[in-house]
Amino acid sequence: MYALLQRVRSARVEVHGAVVGQIAQGLLVLLCAEQGDTEQQADKLLAKLLKIRIFSDAEGKMNRSVQDVQGGLLLVSQFTLAADTSGGNRPSFTQAAPAAEGQRLYDYVVEQAQKMHPNVATGVFAADMQVHLINDGPVTIPLRIAPPGAASSP
Secondary structure, eight states: OEEEEEEEEEEEEEETTEEEEEESSEEEEEEEOBTTOOHHHHHHHHHHHHHOOOEEOTTSOEEEOTTTTTOEEEEEEOGGGGOBOSSSSSOBOTTBOOHHHHHHHHHHHHHHHHHHOSOEEEOOTTSOEEEEEEEEEEEEEEEEOOOTTSOOOO
C-alpha cells in the first residue's frame, strides 16, 4: 500500500461542493492499494501512520505522533499514487488494485483507524474530490508497505 502523509494545520474534502470530511491539526493521508495488497499491509501501514513522529515537541524537533498531539486523520483514496511514469508521457495505473479490491482495502483501513484513533475523517472512494489543506511545515512524507513478493520503495 502506498500513502502520502501531509502534516496539516487543517484539511477538508469536498464532493459536489459539500464537505464530506475535515480535520484540524493532523495528517492528511492519500491512500492507494496495490495489486496483491492484503489486510496485513493495511495493518502495517496504519500502525506506521499512527506512530510516525513528524509533529514538533517543545524543542521544535519531530518527536511526536498524530496520537501524541491528538490530531485528526483524514483518509482519502488516491489510486494515482500507483502511477508508473517510466514509459511515455501518459501514466499507467496497472499496479493499482482493481476498484472493488481497492475500495475493500480502503474501507478496511478506515474501519481499523476508527477503532484505534478517536478523530478519523474520510473522503469518498472513487468520487471526484476537491482536497483543501494547509500543509504544516510543509511536511510531506511518502510511505509504502509493499505487497508480498514486491520490492519496497517509498
